[in-house]
Amino acid sequence: MAAQNGFCASVVASSSCITSSSSRGRKVRSSLNNNINIKAWSVTRHFPRRISFKTTKNKAVAEPSSSNDVIDDFGLLSNMAVWSNPANNENYKLQTQILNLTNETTVIRSLDWDRDRFDIEFGLEKGTTYNSYVIKGSEKTVLIDTSHEKFEQLYMDSLVSVVGNDLSSIDYVVCSHTEPDHSGLIGKVLERAPNATVVGTKVCLAFLDNLVQKEFNKLVVKGGDVLELGDGRQLKFVPAPNLHWPDTMFSYDTESEFVYTCDAFGAHYCTKDVFDEELPKLMPHFSFYYECLMKPNARSVLTALRKCEADGVKLSTVCTGHGPILQRNSEELIGDYKKWSEKALEKAKSSVVVFYTADYGFSDRLSQSIARGVVKTDCEVAMLDLSTCDAQQIVEEVGRASGIVLLAPPNAKEEIQDNVGVLIGAVKPGKQKILVCESYGGDDEPVDPLMRKFAEIGLQESQSPLKCQSSPTEGTYQLYEEAGTDLGQLLTQKEKLKEMKSSMSADVARALGRVSGGLYIVTAVQGTAKSAMVASWIAQASFEPLGFTIAVAKDRAIESLMQVGDSFVLNCLGEDGFEAPMKHFLKRFPPGADRFEGVDWKPAPCGSPILADAVSYVECKVVSRMDANDHWVIYSEAIDGGVFNKDAKTASHFRKVATYY
C-alpha cells in the first residue's frame, strides 16, 4: 500500500501500512500511559524537495544556515510509522522531522499527525508535534526536551542523526517540564548518555526522579542561573511556573537569541512547516491552545513575560514544545498572549485559588479541569502547588480570592499538611466559598473530614466534596470541570446580572426580542462524558455543504464536547409535545449528573443521543467556532439525519426581550 507523501513505510508482519485520517472512528482520549505498539516504521530517509543536503554515510542533515537566515524548508522527514493506540485500536501516523536552525542548533520535531485529543475538553483538529532541540556549543552539547515515548524508535534514530551514534557526547539534557510528551524519552536518552546531567527546576527534577526511576546526574537551576556552553555562549534559565505546570522553565541561548518555552506559546498544530508560516491557518489552533491551557494561568503568563523582559530574554524566535517555532509573527503572537491575559484579568469578576499537589495522583490534571470550568465564568484563577508554595503565597492568594478549591493532598506528607494548616488559618469565614475534591492519589486526606474542618470555622461549601474513586474517565473530568463552572457562576452571578441590567437599552432589548427561534435539544457524548442542552439560537448557514450555526453560552457544560471535529446531535422538537423534554433539559443539573436518566433515547452513529420525543434529528460535525463574547457561535455540517413525524411542525420560541433565552 502506498504511504502518504509518495513514499512507503516498511511493513512489519501483517500489519497494514498507513491509516488515512478518514478511517479513524470515534475520538477517544489517548492515555499517556498506554502501552506502546509501533506496528511499522522505517529508518529509510525521505528527502523532501526544496532543500539541499550534506550527506554522509550515516548522517543526512539539512544545509546549515546562519541564525539570521530566513528558513522556510521542511528539513529532513523520516518515513511514516504507525502507532496503534491500545485504548481504541485506532492507528495513528507518526513521523519525525529534523531541521538545522543555525550551524549549532537543530530541531527534532515528532509529528503526531492524527492525535485527536488532550483530555476531554481539548479536541485536536490537526494533531500535534513534540519539539526537541539540540544545541552544540563549542564545548558543551545540550539537548532540550525529548519526545513522547511512542516515538522512541523514530526519535532516537533522529537524535543519532543529529548528535552521532555516540550519544555520550550530550553533556546536558534540559527538562523544561516533566509531562511525558516532552520528557517521556529522557530515560532512554540517559541509557545511552549516562554521564549527561539533567537540568531543571527543583520541582521538575523531583518529578523526573519518579519518571526515570534510576539514578542520574542532576543540576537544579533557578532564575538567573546559566550554563556555559563555550566561547561565552550561555544558556540562561527563567522559571515560568504554571505555564502550565509548576515545574516549567524557559531557557534562553544568548548566542542565537532563541528562547525555548516548552508548552508556553505552543499550538497543537501538526504541519511540515517548522516556522509560523501561515498565520491565518495557525491562529485558531494557537488561540484555542491558549484558551485551554494558558488562560487559567493568565496571571502567570504576565509574570513570565515580565521576567523575560527584566532578564533581557528576547521573544523574537520562540522555540516551542508544540507546533511551529514562532519567528515570522512572534511579536504579534506574544502580544496576543499579553493582550488575552490582561483581558482575562480585567474581565474577572471574582477570583478563585486552586490548591493542588503536583505529582500526586491525578491532582494536577483534575485541578486543571476545575480551573477550566472556573474560567468559563469570567473568574480569575490562581493555581498553587501545595508541595512547593510557601506560607506567604498561600496567605496572599487566599486573601484575594472569593472561592477556594482544595484537591485532597497526601495524608503522609508533613510539609504539605503544614501548608493545609496555613490555608485553614488564612480563609475568611462567611466571605468565601470552598470546594474540596479527591485527587485519587492513593493516600488522599479523606475529603469529608477535611471539609468539616472548614465548615467548623464557618466556611461554606459550594457543593459536597467531589469523589474520584478510580482512574479518572472523561466523565470524571466533566464532573470536575462542571463543578468549577458551578463555583464560578455562584461567585459571579450577582455581578453579571447587575452589569447586564445597567448596560442594556430596554428598547433595543425589546426590539431584538422579536427575533424568534425554534426549540431543539442538542446532545453530545465523548467516552463516558455526556451532556445536553435546550437550544433556540440556531440558524441554517449554508447549502453546500448543508450547515448551520448554533450559539452556545461559554459557561455551558456541553461546550467542551463541541470542539472543532466533534460530533453531536440536534434533536428538533415539535409543536406538540415539546414541553416535557424542554422542562427536563432546562433543569439545573448538578455537576456530572446524567442528563438522560429517565429519558427515552437511542444512539446516533456518533454515539450522541437521538431522543424519542424529537420529530426529527440531525447528526452534525463541528467545523468552526467563532468567539461572540459570552457565547461561542458554532458552525457545523449536517452529516446525517431523519424525520420521525413528517406532519409535525417544529416548535417555535417567542420572547419579549432579548435579555434571556
Ligand code: FEO
Ligand atoms: Fe506538552 Fe504539559 O505537556
